[in-house]
Amino acid sequence: KERTFIAVKPDGVQRGLVSDIIGRFERRGYKLVGLKLLVPSKALANEHYADLSSKPFFKGLVDYMTNGKAPVVGMVWEGPSVIKQGRMMLGATDPRAAGPGTIRGDYCLSIGRNICHGSDSAESAEKEINLWFGGKGEV
Numbered sequence: 001k002e003r004t005f006i007a008v009k010p011d012g013v014q015r016g017l018v019s020d021i022i023g024r025f026e027r028r029g030y031k032l033v034g035l036k037l038l039v040p041s042k043a044l045a046n047e048h049y050a051d052l053s054s055k056p057f058f059k060g061l062v063d064y065m066t067n068g069k070a071p072v073v074g075m076v077w078e079g080p081s082v083i084k085q086g087r088m089m090l091g092a093t094d095p096r097a098a099g100p101g102t103i104r105g106d107y108c109l110s111i112g113r114n115i116c117h118g119s120d121s122a123e124s125a126e127k128e129i130n131l132w133f134g135g136k137g138e139v
């Protein structure tokens with residue numbers, strides 16, 4: 001069964017978009033199999049975004065995810081093609097390129113405040129579920 005990691009980032013939580021995002025995945029027919037509200041540690045955020053560690057925005061991104069002004073909602077969703085479809089439901093990383101009807105396309109305009117995260121491959125999904133949920137056995 002295919003699973004992906006979807007997160008509502010602090011800006012999405014702060015803006016009250018959690019129920020909308022969960023609802024979109026539920027109504028599509030996907031199954032929620034893991035859910036937690038947390039302020040991630042620096043170590044968790046650094047590892048989650050390890051591929052971006054050389055980017056100029058890396059430190060700001062990690063600070064934003066971990067500063068505790070709002071928590072993150074981490075979720076595991078299960079169902080057919082949920083990795084690819086989940087990314088399509090989120091919309092393009094840069095909200096200025098995200099189509100209407102997508103989460104980012106409907107609710108934001110700034111790449112630094114793009115509301116949500118979704119695993120981009122089966123390998124990322126496995127890594128991220130393990131990282132955020134401490135092993136697939138938990139979910």
Ligand code: ATP
Nearest residue numbers: 052057061092093111112113114116117118119120
């Ligand atoms: P995500 O992993 O969040 O779903 P992605 O895999 O599509 O996004 P990445 O290029 O891995 O895109 O970027 C990860 C996150 O880093 C983005 O979602 C965004 O929050 C942040 N980010 C990317 N580019 C920039 C930028 N130029 N300025 C600020 N933040 C950025």
